[in-house]
């Protein structure tokens with residue numbers, strides 16, 4: 463059959479168009495979104511000074527100080543042509559001490575489900591008697607500045623207590639909630655934090671509702687702080703076609719494993735998503751009860767472009783939309799033989815309640831290892847750029863905490879949240895360095911490499927150093943730390959979306975049917 467005849471066949475053309483249609487509908491993120499969008503996050507700085515035992519009017523007055531500040535930021539974000547602005551977790555009341563379940567109640571509002579009340583626009587409800595002062599202000603802020611606003615607020619939902627219900631005895635659920643208002647001031651998403659982190663005054667929602675929302679510049683959803691630590695939350699969102707995740711948080715910096723920026727960048731990279739993080743800088747004057755928080759940024763997992771800041775203020779970036787469904791970068795890690803344990807002295811420092819087993823890198827070069835309770839070992843092959851002397855001290859460490867096995871190399875004796883400034887920077891460089899584990903149980907490995915330039919640190923794109931569960935770098939900049947975190951999940955995320963599989967099956971089925979009819 464000649465090619466012309468072949469393509470002129472009407473049947474075939476119908477068949478082809480069915481095929482094209484099916485293929486199009488099977489690609490989850492092929493909708494007509496803009497290529498990129500401009501987004502701002504606001505990173506405030508606060509100190510705990512106020513008490514929580516106030517009336518509703520008192521609570522509103524306390525929150526209003528921050529709302530006034532939000533309004534200034536929203537105006538500036540609009541001036542920078544931002545289409546979306548994200549405020550951090552606890553942004554309206556992080557400075558308030560001693561919340562209890564009762565004392566936080568005055569900071570909460572009843573917020574309808576935008577899936578039910580689909581055009582709820584508090585800014586237009588001038589004469590409402592409902593107690594929605596904060597919602598009205600955020601809604602008006604979005605409307606006035608014509609942008610999407612993501613704010614973390616406290617939510618109250620009345621319920622009827624009886625012994626068979628999950629309703630608390632005080633007759634209300636209290637949630638840590640993200641609200642999103644669109645440029646008309648209409649509520650488009652109400653997401654309740656699922657993985658609370660030492661927040662006894664809030665309830666865990668009974669059902670997970672991601673409350674995905676569409677904009678002309680992409681499909682979005684939000685997560686809150688500790689939620690991001692649970693990879694299946696991200697995989698579920700990806701299965702719904704969400705590749706842009708907005709992330710209000712108040713993340714506690716716990717070096718060397720859990721610094722906000724490197725960890726969030728690593729999660730975005732491993733998951734192949736755009737992650738937009740709004741963190742809050744909390745000064746703890748006593749420094750006893752908590753550790754410093756802070757570090758916000760824009761992490762493009764696909765390209766490895768990360769921009770971030772530890773300075774308070776408004777940050778703005780252009781994000782490129784990821785155009786198609788991207789698989790996460792998890793793969794099974796082969797077992798490796800770690801070097802034989804030498805006779806180095808093993809130390810047991812405790813950073814932020816986390817016990818480490820560490821050895822010091824005392825030689826110019828070497829192959830060393832350290833093990834955790836004989837369950838798993840971390841190996842390191844390294845050579846310094848210059849002969850070492852006492853001015854620089856690096857440690858190889860291993861830890862097991864928060865459901866991770868971790869291997870880490872870090873500079874000096876790190877104090878919490880602080881970037882060590884070494885006396886002899888040239889000696890903090892490696893000619894080559896390879897970090898690996900004897901055995902990672904799961905494919906969920908999150909790599910981080912942080913180099914430093916005295917003032918601040920830089921997070922490297924894992925593409926440049928990570929492969930098959932190991933970190934390898936040559937001729938490094940001065941190294942702050944490098945880590946491999948292996949997360950042990952109780953639930954295995956789906957790596958290929960069910961939708962993709964079923965669409966492929968559908969295409970095949972239609973093809974077979976059409977051929978039978980020819």
Ligand SMILES: *[C@@H]1O[C@H](CO)[C@@H](O)[C@H](O)[C@H]1NC(C)=O
Pocket residue numbers: 513514515516
């Ligand atoms: C709130 O509690 C603090 C600390 O317990 C106390 O000093 C303060 O007087 C209380 N304020 C009010 C208005 O009750």
Ligand SMILES: *[C@@H]1O[C@H](CO)[C@@H](O)[C@H](O)[C@H]1NC(C)=O
Pocket residue numbers: 573574578579582
């Ligand atoms: C939400 O919609 C329901 C049904 O229309 C209505 O009864 C309710 O008052 C609305 N809630 C709010 C807060 O607007």
Ligand SMILES: *[C@@H]1O[C@H](CO)[C@@H](O)[C@H](O)[C@H]1NC(C)=O
Pocket residue numbers: 586587588589
């Ligand atoms: C609110 O009430 C005022 C005064 O009663 C009235 O003029 C105005 O039209 C009302 N606004 C709306 C949106 O109903």
Ligand SMILES: *[C@@H]1O[C@H](CO)[C@@H](O)[C@H](O)[C@H]1NC(C)=O
Pocket residue numbers: 624625626
């Ligand atoms: C609670 O459940 C028990 C057993 O399932 C049942 O006997 C009882 O009637 C229920 N009580 C209420 C208030 O629903």
Ligand SMILES: *[C@@H]1O[C@H](CO)[C@@H](O)[C@H](O)[C@H]1NC(C)=O
Pocket residue numbers: 500778779780
């Ligand atoms: C974003 O892109 C626009 C248009 O190219 C440019 O004018 C603006 O400076 C960029 N903003 C940032 C924060 O990079």
Ligand SMILES: *[C@@H]1O[C@H](CO)[C@@H](O)[C@H](O)[C@H]1NC(C)=O
Pocket residue numbers: 805806807
């Ligand atoms: C380790 O053993 C070797 C060989 O026995 C010895 O030369 C070296 O000094 C020992 N190192 C330490 C830190 O004890």
Ligand SMILES: *[C@@H]1O[C@H](CO)[C@@H](O)[C@H](O)[C@H]1NC(C)=O
Pocket residue numbers: 827828829843
């Ligand atoms: C470390 O092991 C590598 C191979 O795994 C080897 O090439 C190198 O010579 C070893 N280095 C030292 C200092 O033993």
Ligand SMILES: *[C@@H]1O[C@H](CO)[C@@H](O)[C@H](O)[C@H]1NC(C)=O
Pocket residue numbers: 851852853886
């Ligand atoms: C380490 O070497 C540097 C320069 O090579 C020198 O200035 C410094 O004094 C040395 N430090 C120690 C503790 O030997």
Ligand SMILES: *[C@@H]1O[C@H](CO)[C@@H](O)[C@H](O)[C@H]1NC(C)=O
Pocket residue numbers: 809811875
């Ligand atoms: C870290 O520094 C503190 C105080 O300077 C010291 O007590 C501690 O032993 C050091 N830890 C390590 C692992 O060097």
